[in-house]
Amino acid sequence: MEFTTLKSDIIYRGRVFTLRKDEVRLPDGNTTSLDILEHNGGIAMIPLDAKGNIWFVRQYRQAAGQVLLEIPAGTLETTETPEENVHRELQEEIGMDARRVDLVGACFLAPGYSSEYMRIFLARDLFPASLQGDEDEFLEVVKVPFTEALEMIPQGAFQDAKTILGLLWVEMYLRREQNR
Numbered sequence: 001m002e003f004t005t006l007k008s009d010i011i012y013r014g015r016v017f018t019l020r021k022d023e024v025r026l027p028d029g030n031t032t033s034l035d036i037l038e039h040n041g042g043i044a045m046i047p048l049d050a051k052g053n054i055w056f057v058r059q060y061r062q063a064a065g066q067v068l069l070e071i072p073a074g075t076l077e078t079t080e081t082p083e084e085n086v087h088r089e090l091q092e093e094i095g096m097d098a099r100r101v102d103l104v105g106a107c108f109l110a111p112g113y114s115s116e117y118m119r120i121f122l123a124r125d126l127f128p129a130s131l132q133g134d135e136d137e138f139l140e141v142v143k144v145p146f147t148e149a150l151e152m153i154p155q156g157a158f159q160d161a162k163t164i165l166g167l168l169w170v171e172m173y174l175r176r177e178q179n180r
Contacts, residue, residue, distance in 0.1 A: 001027045002027055003024055003025065003026060003027065004024065004025040005022050005023070005024055006023045006024065006025055006031065007022070007023040008020055008021070008022045008023075009021050009022075011035075016039070016075055017037050017038060017039045017114075017116075018037075018038040019035065019036070019037055019038070020035075020036050020038060021033060021034070021035055021036075022034045022036055034113075035113060036113060036114070036115065037113055037114040037115065037116070038115050039075070039114055039115055039116035039117075040075060040076050040077075040078060041075075041076040041082075041115075041116060041117040041118065041119070042073055042074060042075050042076055042109075042116060042117075042118045042119070042162075043073060043074055043076055043082050043085045043086050043089065043118070043119050043120075043121065044071050044072065044073035044074075044118060044119075044120045044121070044162045044163075044166055045071060045072055045073070045086050045089070045090060045098075045101070045120070045121040045122070045123045045166075046071055046104070046120070046121070046122050046123065046166050046167065046170045047071075047072065047090060047094060047096060047098065047123045047126055048122060048123065048124050048126075048146060048170070049126050049143070050125075050126075051145075052145055052146050052147075053143040053144060053145055053146065054071070054143070054144050054145075054146050054149045054167070055072070055094045055096065055126070055141060055142075055143055056069050056070060056071060056072075056141070056142045056143070056144060056149075056163075057069075057070055057071075057072050057093050057094065057139040057140065057141060057142070058070075058139070058140040058141075058142050059137065059138060059139050059140070060138065061160075064159065064160075066159075068158075068159050068160055069142060069157060069158060069163070070158070070160050070162070070163045071120075071162065071163045071166050071167075072089055072090060072093040072094055073089065073118075073162060074088075074089040074092075074093075076119075082103075082119045082121075083101055083121075086098075086101050086121050086123065087101070088131060090123060090126075090129075091129050091130050091131040092130075092131045092132070092137075093137070093139055093141075094139075094141050095128060095129070095130035095141070096126045096127065096128060096129060096130075097126070097127055097128075097129035098123035098124055098125055098126050098127075099124070099125035099126075099127065100123070100124040100125045101121050101122070101123050101124075102121060102122045102124075102173070103119060103120070103121055104120050104121060104122050104166070104169040104170055104172075104173045105119075105120050105165070105166075105169040106118065106119040106120065107165070109161060109162070118162055120162065120165065120166040120169055122170050122173060122174075146170075149167055150167060150168075150171060153167060153168070
């Protein structure tokens with residue numbers, strides 16, 4: 001299969017993403033126009049404390065039009081490694097940092113129209129450390145026992161893919177760790 005980009009125009013450049021329109025030649029020779037959201041990527045983390053609690057954030061999401069319970073996350077800054085970004089976001093969003101950070105998985109969130117690639121980390125050995133958060137974020141920290149958080153998935157308590165996927169990846173990661 002061969003796809004060829006014939007033309008690419010920037011439509012909008014924003015704070016978090018760029019929107020472009022690509023004209024693409026398809027394998028059958030026809031052309032189509034595709035809207036692509038360029039994103040630098042993101043990180044998300046499952047902060048797991050010594051008592052077995054996951055630290056979530058509850059926040060309003062304008063695009064969803066509702067308050068969501070999510071794992072902490074952020075946009076990857078071009079000046080930071082994903083691991084550095086994890087430490088900063090933990091401090092900004094939950095007032096903690098982690099001595100141990102392990103990558104548990106990574107994926108494109110919506111590859112049909114977005115280049116956003118999300119890395120998900122397990123953050124352990126938490127300790128108090130805080131940085132000033134983003135001025136447009138209003139977060140409430142919520143701690144839930146890990147086993148209860150897993151049970152909340154089929155109940156529909158989480159409405160975002162990164163939280164659901166992150167919890168499931170961490171469950172698999174911890175099982176593999178126990179079997180070593």
